[in-house]
Amino acid sequence: MTSNSDDFLRAAARLDGVETPAATPATSAAEEVEIDGDLVWEALSTVIDPEIGLDIVTLGLVYEVELIENAVRVTFSLTTPGCPMEEAITNGILNALSAVPGVENVLPNLVWEPRWHPGMVQEGAW
């Protein structure tokens, strides 16, 4: 597994028709592997914020998951722009998604807009 934005962008470009699948032989093999989106979300829900005690999905920190061939881009935020837990959660996302069948590339995409707030926590989390 790699976490390389170039890989992801190349995969996106192929889907956009900029680059044909035939031009990259590895693509045909990758297309045979189907990534289960549910499994991706389940894997992400194993990544916890230790202080709050909830996983990043329940916390509403994961804004979007995009699947492109064998790549996954996870757009997420953290509870503060001061970057607490940035390394641990980013690595947690990489670790968790590396175990999902079919996932070969992961691009964690940390964003600060929209800013997270406690109102984004799923109802009934406690």
Added chain:
Amino acid sequence: MSAEPHSVPRPPRRTVAASPAGSPAAAPRPAAPPAAPFPAGGGLVSKSAPPLRLPGEHFAAALGFWLLGALGLVWAAPQIAQGAFPLPRVVAITHLFTLGWITTTIQGALYQFLPVALQVPVRSERLAHLTYGLYVPGVLLFVGGMLVGLHPVLLAGAALFGTALLLFAGNLVATLRRAPERNLTWWALAAAALFLVTTVALGVTLAGNLRWNYLGGHRFLTLAVHLHVALAGWVMMVIVGVAHRLLPMFLLSHGASDRPSKVSLALLAVGVVLLLALEHAYSPALAWTAAAVLGAGALCFVAQAALFFEHRKKPALDPGLRLAGVAIALLVVALVLAPFFLAHGLAAPRIATAYVLTMVGALSLFVAGLYYKILPFLIWYHQFGPLVGKRPVPRVVDLYAARPGNAALVLLAAGVLGLAAATLAGATLAARPAAALFAVGAVIVAAQMFTISRRRPE
């Protein structure tokens, strides 16, 4: 993890083959996050946080001072209940809490917190270690010299820790200068650094007076100003600035106004300046004005904390947050005693002692509450953080048992209130059992922190 995996809403099954032509397959997020103002939040670890050793050595020393102070409280309880606050042993024990417990903790915690709050790491880690190396022996010599009546030792200790605090303030100011943003926390820490230096200057003046007695009858006023500049200008200022960031994060508070923090900061700063004016031109009117302004500043902080608690999304409170809540309640008790202290002054030494005891007790408990948040988090981050996503990891609160923590809270609060009540009543016989309650609570806190520091993945 507290949430079951199946409780997480699942997006529709998406595959590459099912995606619309020419676009990535998007597995939608469970709920669209609305744009909203970010609450005053904070954190404990950032990429530029120092190695664990720097805050760790401070916390270890502080916990040692905490235990010594608690034992000293039991030893000196009868004298405290008599209101004998000028006694060397009472002064020494007070400094075990103010210098040893509170200030050592603040230094260690700020080294960890600065990168998060200000987006810059501490200016010099090397200087921070040097500061620690001067500070801890300095406090020990100062307290020891005071207890045995050896003025040269006391003065040597004061010189050591005084130098250390000046170095710390310089390091803090150098860090603040590099901060990209000047938020409320920045201003609070800037004011705190200034008043820390002022506190040291007043303390050195008082320490020298023990040897050369140049203050004469003025010494009690200087003592009162020194104490209040330290508690309101240094400790409270740091607490207001740090709590403004950390309390909303720990409580998951959302939508609370932070105006009380701003007002509190301004009032505390003005109040401390009035106090300093008092040192040079005393008048009862000025004293009452300074006290009123400081009291209002402290009450604004209480109001801010109440707002954060009221707006919290996290229903359950862990021992750390409970301790913080009880500490704030004790602060209110101290504020109730303050006018009586000011009205009677030295004519009612037991009131003065009870007031100071409650104030220092409140701030000490607030610091103890901080330990239940920061130490488990740091241990988790360094020991369990790398395992996230690979295997189940505990939550921070799973690193210690809540029940002993809650028991410690009850004992500590009962100890402070019991000793204060015994002092107000002059009940010397009741003072020692009350202090013993506090000491048992302190031992539980220290034992839990030691256990937490040893936690490792199985």
